Amino acid sequence: MSARIKDAEKKRVLDGAARQRRARKALEALEQDNFHDDPHADLVMSKKLPKFQDSIKSGKEKKGKRKGAEYFRAKYRKNFQQLLEEDKQQPNYVSAAAPPPKNPVRHFCAVCGNFSQYSCTACGTRYCRVRCLRTHQDTRCLKWTA
């Protein structure tokens, strides 16, 4: 085998850092609301539409000193991370987290879902038997990067 092919094969192996990154992404994906783009993103028209119903009516209906949604969006714009950092309550969000598990972690075959004892040497994906490893290698290995 020539050195060049070896090199090429090496590149196709995910290193530890890449595998960790993948695992982290998988966890973040559990929290994701959408995996596709806004289907109306290309609409020019929607930009002209008033964003909030009340901005149409409020002028006529209520002459009070209402602030409107824009005001709230501007004033309360902190994201989750910022809220977490400034949280001074005790107990709080962090202390309420359920503790880490004591039992050994179970692994599952990505292809069929059975318990898994092995992982793909290239990408670390779990599999349970040769048949599932082949399916994984043929169609998914290093192609499935969500």
Added chain:
Amino acid sequence: MANTTVVLDNGAYTAKVGLANEDEPQVIPNCIMKAKSERRRVFVGNQIDECRDTSALYYILCFQRGYLLNWDTQKTVWDHIFSKDGIGCSLENRSIVITEPQMNFHSVQEAMLEMLFEEYRVAGLYKTTSAELAAFNYVADSEERTTMQSLNCIIIDVGYSFTHVVPFVLGRRVLEGIRRIDVGGKALTNHLKELISYRHLNVMDESHVVNQIKEDVCFVAEDFKNAMRVHECDKKRKEIAVDYVLPDFTTCKRGYIRMPGQPREEEEHQQMVPLCNERFTVPELLFNPSDIGIQQVGIPEAVVDALKACPWEAHRELLLNILIVGGSAQFPGFLPRLKRDLRSLVPDDLEVSLICPEDPVRYAWYGGKEVATSVNFEEFVYTREEYDEYGIHGLHQR
């Protein structure tokens, strides 16, 4: 006479809302949705019922990680809810009972007060949590004469963003004992999406459809290892394997489990997904979050951990009064499994008794109705006069 109070159990997935003198709340999606088939409009809350094709539905939610952060979205949805298309009346000069998540952040509370008092002009508010309202309802429901002041119970709220275990001793939350597991309905749906997409066909854009698949096919295995053995055995497999017919939004608007045998004529052209162990490995995450790499114990161990923070004299009664509420508590098999796991974790001389109400989604709302119609409700209410004088700080000194 004062205007009738509104009760709003403001969940991350649905808002349960209605006047306190009504028999039951409306359950309204707490979000804005966009469909690719209808480009001229968006769907706010229950307007989604008017949408014929909900494929690739795009969600704009008010909550992030379980907390109310997108206030412009929330305002749009509340404007809809408190209009004639929603519950049919505005909030102006009414009191409101409203829920927030456990351990809510200070600035989110501030935003909520400011919006309700200054934007919606409520007369007063009672801010609480779903678990507390569920506890109220539990007391009201109990046949023995339990009072709130004597109540020892554990509420498990299996929500959309996360699950909370909330112990109550003598009617008050034991804050040090509250435990959160970062698995709820959203994570379960997303996990099912990934399994189907990896194994069969790409449904990553189909939250709405996959959420229905989850509701239609998933269950909690009473004995997980045994269920896995059934799945691995080619002969027994058919006991749990099903084909799920996906909706095509022309002949069929909602998917369903195909009856065994020959496919019906109209099913010949419809897309199908074979499902087997996905049916129980998905809800299993509530019991073992580490199956997907979340480094937290599941509900049974979290209950035991919560118990440790409570006075030992209360343990016996706490374990006798475990109440499960929230949308994701509805999986078949949930109760027997939890009971079995808890039984193996707590000492033999302590009895374990679990209750899952008929309607775990609306259960907290009924508790809110109880509070709002109780004779001493006014003692709970933070009034607009108090707010105008002391702002949010007055609420926290109560």
